[in-house]
Amino acid sequence: MRAIPPSMDSAVVESIDSRLARVEANHGVRIPWSIESGSRAWGFPSPDSDYDCRFIYVRPASDYLSLWPARDVIETPLDAVLDVSGWDLAKAVRLILKGNAAALEWLRSPIVYTGDEGFRDRLLALAAETVERDLILRHYLHVGQQQLAGGTSLKRFFYALRPAVTLRWLADHPESAVPPMDLPTLIRESSVSAEEAEAAGELIAAKAVTREAGDGTRPAVLLRFVEAEFERAAKHDEMVLVQDRDGRIDSARERADAWFLAELCALNGSAVLHD
Numbered sequence: 458m459r460a461i462p463p464s465m466d467s468a469v470v471e472s473i474d475s476r477l478a479r480v481e482a483n484h485g486v487r488i489p490w491s492i493e494s495g496s497r498a499w500g501f502p503s504p505d506s507d508y509d510c511r512f513i514y515v516r517p518a519s520d521y522l523s524l525w526p527a528r529d530v531i532e533t534p535l536d537a538v539l540d541v542s543g544w545d546l547a548k549a550v551r552l553i554l555k556g557n558a559a560a561l562e563w564l565r566s567p568i569v570y571t572g573d574e575g576f577r578d579r580l581l582a583l584a585a586e587t588v589e590r591d592l593i594l595r596h597y598l599h600v601g602q603q604q605l606a607g608g609t610s611l612k613r614f615f616y617a618l619r620p621a622v623t624l625r626w627l628a629d630h631p632e633s634a635v636p637p638m639d640l641p642t643l644i645r646e647s648s649v650s651a652e653e654a655e656a657a658g659e660l661i662a663a664k665a666v667t668r669e670a671g672d673g674t675r676p677a678v679l680l681r682f683v684e685a686e687f688e689r690a691a692k693h694d695e696m697v698l699v700q701d702r703d704g705r706i707d708s709a710r711e712r713a714d715a716w717f718l719a720e721l722c723a724l725n726g727s728a729v730l731h732d
Contacts (some may be wrong), residue, residue: 458572476541486514489576493568500639512543518725556592565638583716587709590634597623598690611673621686
């Protein structure tokens with residue numbers, strides 16, 4: 458699977474492809490999923506936005522049996538254009554069970570460099586079965602509040618707006634704990650008003666011609682929306698009662714263990730586990 462919009466610099470995309478190939482060769486891993494994160498994937502890039510490639514990798518099954526396991530993060534050199542790094546599958550699964558929204562977002566990115574669609578769908582299915590929805594809500598609430606209070610740049614406001622719309626999406630989809638990643642899709646699939654959607658579209662267009670750190674006017678209609686969503690979500694968060702959470706965690710871990718072993722067999726070949 459590959460989904461690269463024509464607006465992305467083809468030379469940069471080729472550089473990312475080369476880095477991913479070198480990661481597999483130099484570290485002896487397989488990368489079943491690599492995507493773009495950050496403002497490009499969130500749907501509101503600036504002209505000077507960098508490229509944030511994130512990937513999930515899998516080591517040979519025998520590596521997971523070592524008393525001295527390898528580091529569960531692989532990073533490549535950071536420069537002004539490229540930020541390419543990834544997590545071991547085991548780390549990604551553990552973080553998903555803890556309600557880490559970043560790990561879930563990687564699975565919903567609209568920009569895919571290379572990917573095994575079946576792998577992505579299986580991991581999304583595991584997340585749907587095991588993620589605690591209130592942890593995801595709490596993540597977006599806290600991230601959004603911090604960004605709103607952190608400054609007046611257009612970038613920071615977008616970093617508050619997307620969590621706010623995500624909270625609205627979660628309220629509109631009580632059966633799901635895995636929201637879309639990009640702002641335009643979140644808006645389309647939620648009960649955001651026509652006025653708010655129009656203002657968001659105009660702001661996205663403004664950011665497309667504004668430097669990442671540039672200041673911008675925060676439209677009153679969107680500021681009211683963001684503040685109202687954070688207030689509503691904060692009240693919900695205060696009311697949440699934790700009941701039998703230990704039991705749910707144990708059940709989720711058992712499910713994740715079984716999923717992980719099955720995935721190692723699928724990605725490495727079942728015979729590897731018996732060497």
